[in-house]
Amino acid sequence: MNEPGMAIGDKAPPLALPDTAGQVHELGESSPETTATVVYWTCNHCPYALAWHERMLDAARDYSDRGVRFLAVNSNDADRYPADSLEAMRERVGAEGGWPHPYLHDESQAVARSFGALKTPDVFVFDSGLTLRYRGAPDADHDDPSQGASWLREALDAVIEGREPERPESDPVGCSIKWR
Amino acid sequence: MLREEMAAAGIAEERLRVTEIETAEDAEQSDFPGSPTIRVDGRDVQPPGLEEPIGLTCRVYRRRDGRISPLPDREDIREALRRGRER
Secondary structure, three states: OOOOOOOOEEEEEOOEEEOOEEEEEEEEHHHHHHHHHHHOOOOOOOOHHHHHHHHHHHHHHHHHHHOEEEEEEEEEOOOOHHHHHHHHHHHHHHHOOOOOOOEEEEEHHHHHHHHHEEEOOEEEEEOOOOEEEEEOOOOOOOHHHHOOHHHHHHHHHHHHHHOOOOEEOOOOOOEEEEOO | HHHHHHHHHOOHHHHHOOOOOOOOHHHHOOOOEOOOEEEEEOOHHHHHHHHOEEEEEOOOEEEEOOOOOOOHHHHHHHHHHHHHHHH
């Protein structure tokens, strides 16, 4: 199953995955202006991931002009869950008029394992040196849109300002990643 | 939530039957569209759409206010219990 997973302060493992258009994105290719990088696991069929979806897209839009890079990753086994196939991911992004960040396909699940990702959603925030500064849920309640991904935003504000996040970890809440 | 609504409707908890669906075969046999599925007298409190496959997955419910949720709307459960009592 999974690697032990990342601890706060760890460096990001390698990540090179294709998005829904086939373009490969790598963590190490961030520009010098990148102040923070958010890598989060999501998928097409989990109600928790769907409930938090708009909040994550809003955060990506709100922080884009502050140098924050967002990458969404789907690692679910598409053989058992066809709703999470690359084709279904592509259709979804198209149907929603495009996303403000790439939606990456982790077909081998190797990236999820190297990060120790467990759920959808599961959020990892890295600083400009790709050191992990926050890991967990976007906010306290999937059922309350007014929460607005506040835990993620607090972590990003801290990282951008060069501070340690006051809440560096929370328990990720959602559906388990569907392993092969 | 279900137990609360059963109690509010005066339905004894002994009438609640919890079934664990552990395999894809179990899911097929039970016509199981995902977890959690709540049926009152065999009827789903929020029947799945035709596009929802049978299998070991999470149900995606839509609340009456449009929010997506892992649980059905409490009012849908209440209504299903009410209908069940009337039958």
